[in-house]
Amino acid sequence: MKLELDKIFESFDNNRIFSDKSTLQSNYRPEDIPHRGDQIKQIASILAPALRGEKTSNLFLYGKTGTGKTLSVLYVRDELMKRSMKTGTESPFKIEYLNCKLKKVSDTEYRMVAELIKKLGGKVPDTGLPTETVYSRFIDLIDSKKQFLLLILDEVDQAVKKISSDFLYNLTRLNSELSQSQIGVVGISNDLTFLEGIDPRVRSSLSEEEIVFPPYNAIQLQEILAHRSNLAFKKSVVENGVVQKCAAFAAREHGDARRALDLLRIAGELAERDGSKRILLKHIDEANVKIERDKILDVIKTEPRQFQHVLYSIIRLSEENKGEPFFTGDVYNDYQDICKKNHSEVLTQRRVGDIIQEFDMLGIINVRVISKGRGGRMREIKLAITKNIIEKAKLIIEESINYR
DNA sequence: AGGTATTCACATGAAACTATTCTCTGAGTTAGG
């Protein structure tokens, strides 16, 4: 036994591929950000007035995921902070970054404001207060002295989808209730069409300035990857063409640099686990599969029981029908059977319809609303995951729920 | 044949309800001076 372990550890030690894995992790912040110079300059010139404690224009950043939006703003933020530190006097502004996608933040307006208060060093209970009160506490907190507060709201589109755009309106409107201090907002959105569906009042006040982050092209991605892989891996462990392949994969996915870096990191991990001395092209393919699978299985695992029941019947039906699409009604019937066998309560069709839609959003199934004329109108459902994953998913569900 | 009207089987939307968790308030209780 001991010998075996020694072997494992030893091979792990010898086969080190990484020299600094953290440079490939998604929270790593490189010192310079290639191909984003223009955007950074623009951001900086818009936010510069903050240095004197003056209100900046509200700013809105667009761009697909992994185009460096967050990285760029945070970079500018840090530079601003550094500069104001140098002057020695207390800085006339504060910058808070808030990622609206985090579960604990994004769900409600209350939590949103509460989180801001916490970031600013205040305290609010998680529940029990009227939302109004939370707002006034927020005002009290920042209005205690003369300052400018810049809020960076990452992935606002997520929050707005959940809450409605009211809170953005409230936020921009707060300025009129503040006597000493002022608030500016930087919104970041992955969704390019985000502003279209928003109350025009909010739109005009929120996006006084806009900057678009175009996706990276394959060549730019290659440069970024090459740079990072030099930092992350030991010398000459990367096979020729690996970086190119990674870049090509990611470029196909709308120039998402984050995805590309993930791919590279996972490939490295797989190579290490294989005991391989180098990262080979095949590791990229494997990594690509693994990422997809882990993502889906993780979702399935954490989904509540009723969701699993529904998914299980979808899987069953899809096996029975051999890939032929099936419809909401079919799923609901099957789902009812499953529930009865399990002595689990049965949800309404209305609800199950929503659950099916959510699976669609998660990318586990493909859904299309079709009308069969007199035959009615319903969703056509197809599983969107490969057989391999389906089997695993099935096992996971069967494990967590005792069928029969 | 060509044009309307129906009709199916849900989709989609809004409101209301339920259970749970939490705060805040103020009445009642207690212990000490």
Place this chain on the structure above:
DNA sequence: TAACTCAGAGAATAGTTTCATGTGAATACCTGT
């Protein structure tokens, strides 16, 4: 009299149910040729 306890009122949230209304196109039903 100050400090403490404890029940009840109010809020917020997630996850649903209930009720109401919407919908795309295959079919049924006319109409006039």
